Amino acid sequence: MPVLSPTTSPTWTDDRIELLKRHFEAGLSCREIAADIGVSRNAVIGKLSRLNLTRGRAADDRKDQDRGFAPARTRRAVPRLQYEMLATIYGESDGPAAAGPIDEANRCSLLELSENRCRWPISTPGEDDFCFCGNTAPDGQPYCAGHSRLAYRPNTRARVMRG
DNA sequence: CCCTGATTCGC
DNA sequence: GCGAATCAGG
Numbered sequence: 001m002p003v004l005s006p007t008t009s010p011t012w013t014d015d016r017i018e019l020l021k022r023h024f025e026a027g028l029s030c031r032e033i034a035a036d037i038g039v040s041r042n043a044v045i046g047k048l049s050r051l052n053l054t055r056g057r058a059a060d061d062r063k064d065q066d067r068g069f070a071p072a073r074t075r076r077a078v079p080r081l082q083y084e085m086l087a088t089i090y091g092e093s094d095g096p097a098a099a100g101p102i103d104e105a106n107r108c109s110l111l112e113l114s115e116n117r118c119r120w121p122i123s124t125p126g127e128d129d130f131c132f133c134g135n136t137a138p139d140g141q142p143y144c145a146g147h148s149r150l151a152y153r154p155n156t157r158a159r160v161m162r163g
Numbered sequence: 164c165c166c167t168g169a170t171t172c173g174c
Numbered sequence: 175g176c177g178a179a180t181c182a183g184g
């Protein structure tokens with residue numbers, strides 16, 4: 001007999017499902033599993049639910065949801081989020097160090113602040129030791145270089161995934 | 164706000 | 175059965 005005739009795309013084949021289960025049991029998040037297998041997160045979750053492999057909930061109550069709506073639910077392709085995310089992670093060309101020379105030696109009180117002094121608050125307003133960073137701040141910036149990086153968060157979520 | 168998990172429902 | 179859309183919680 002011949003081998004087989006995959007006329008259609010081999011969606012969830014055995015090895016895929018095994019990978020799915022393996023990664024799931026390994027504790028990987030659905031997003032990671034999806035990325036590894038090459039499908040969408042929802043596909044993974046959907047399959048897991050179908051296999052009754054939900055990690056937390058027990059497929060129970062959940063209130064009533066949408067019902068009776070159909071604007072245009074056909075192909076919207078949303079693997080973009082993943083790619084953007086991956087691109088962000090892999091394209092992270094950020095200075096590993098030397099980005100925040102934060103000295104506490106220059107701290108000053110509110111009254112001592114001037115235009116070129118970092119206004120980063122130290123401690124809690126009202127407390128005895130409440131003061132400001134006081135470091136030299138670049139012109140136009142309210143904070144020094146180090147605190148500016150903290151204040152303006154390009155990506156606070158710089159999580160490190162093993163890879 | 165963003166991310167993750169789970170459910171519902173159209174295809 | 176599959177997965178996009180959607181909701182719900184953290």
